[in-house]
Amino acid sequence: MTLKLFVKRTAPFSILWTLTNYLYLMALKKLTATDVSALYCCHKAFVFLLSWIVLKDRFMGVRIVAAIMAITGIVMMAYADGFHGDSFVGVALAVGSASTSALYKVLFKMFLGSANIGEVAHFLSTMGFFNLIFISCVPLILYFTKVEHWGSLSSLPWGYLCGLAGLWLVFNILVHVGVVLTYPILISIGTLLSVPGNAAVDVLKHEVIFSVVRLAATCIICLGFLLLLLPEEWDSATLRFLASIADKKSDEHGEELTESSVNTRSRSRANGTVSIPLA
Numbered sequence: 001m002t003l004k005l006f007v008k009r010t011a012p013f014s015i016l017w018t019l020t021n022y023l024y025l026m027a028l029k030k031l032t033a034t035d036v037s038a039l040y041c042c043h044k045a046f047v048f049l050l051s052w053i054v055l056k057d058r059f060m061g062v063r064i065v066a067a068i069m070a071i072t073g074i075v076m077m078a079y080a081d082g083f084h085g086d087s088f089v090g091v092a093l094a095v096g097s098a099s100t101s102a103l104y105k106v107l108f109k110m111f112l113g114s115a116n117i118g119e120v121a122h123f124l125s126t127m128g129f130f131n132l133i134f135i136s137c138v139p140l141i142l143y144f145t146k147v148e149h150w151g152s153l154s155s156l157p158w159g160y161l162c163g164l165a166g167l168w169l170v171f172n173i174l175v176h177v178g179v180v181l182t183y184p185i186l187i188s189i190g191t192l193l194s195v196p197g198n199a200a201v202d203v204l205k206h207e208v209i210f211s212v213v214r215l216a217a218t219c220i221i222c223l224g225f226l227l228l229l230l231p232e233e234w235d236s237a238t239l240r241f242l243a244s245i246a247d248k249k250s251d252e253h254g255e256e257l258t259e260s261s262v263n264t265r266s267r268s269r270a271n272g273t274v275s276i277p278l279a
Contacts, residue, residue: 009111010130016104017127018135021168023097030090032208033198038218039077039094041192041225045070046102048228054106062227069224076217120176185229192225 027036045067051057074095081087112119142148150156178187195218202208210218 006126006130007134010126011134012107013104013123014127014130014135016100016107018131018138019100020097020104023093023100027090027093027097030086030093032202032206034195034202034208034210034218035077035090035214036094037194037198038221039074039091040098040101041195041221042070042074042095043098043101043105044188044191044225044228046099047105050102050106051109055110058232060230060232062230066224066227069220069227073217073221073224076213076220080211080213080217115180117177117180120180124172124176188225188229192222195222 024036024040027039031039045063048057048060048063049067052059074091078088078091112123115123139148143150175187199210199218203210
């Protein structure tokens with residue numbers, strides 16, 4: 001593999017994943033962890049829209065409804081404190097993080113498809129090597145351009161940084177490998193469970209009071225996320241299930257009618273009555 005081909009195949013994934021993480025962290029400076037995690041759940045709707053447009057996936061009306069619900073939740077979240085100030089910027093950053101994450105996943109599906117465990121391990125190793133060479137200089141560029149400000153090296157919270165790096169490594173491994181080894185829906189449910197988990201931490205530790213608009217927006221986004229987890233054949237499977245229930249009830253009703261007619265005949269014979277069939 002030449003250097004040009006290596007950069008061409010790895011750079012888009014590395015840049016998108018770096019933007020996803022950076023925008024997510026910047027959003028945490030403006031919003032609570034609950035709001036950011038709820039807005040990040042919108043990436044599932046963006047994945048569906050991009051897959052429908054780019055990959056020509058099957059159109060599903062329920063997923064269009066879910067995407068509309070996600071957009072509605074985004075607008076409500078931005079409206080909670082007015083379309084101005086840090087809240088609006090935080091919403092824009094969180095939505096940007098969800099968008100880059102969706103584009104990353106669509107590109108991954110486009111180029112790798114249903115990858116096995118070996119291909120995923122090779123992909124993560126290659127992207128990590130690319131990040132080490134090229135992305136490591138990004139913090140220095142941000143520092144010297146005055147975009148980011150550091151204190152002295154001794155004042156940096158190295159414990160938190162190392163813990164965050166370790167957790168992020170575990171997260172990436174579990175997300176990429178877990179999709180191969182288990183069902184993708186389990187990974188998606190784990191993402192959704194981060195919303196109530198962060199809400200509990202915000203309420204108990206930070207004593208955050210959520211407004212009615214924010215709670216409604218969070219619930220709408222989470223409900224849309226759950227709708228996006230429905231399988232492609234959910235409608236036909238539901239119709240078959242309802243049809244089987246209806247057939248079972250009709251069979252039970254027919255058996256009841258048969259038993260009642262048999263009992264009626266037995267009583268008639270016991271009483272000495274005979275039924276004469278009509279010609």
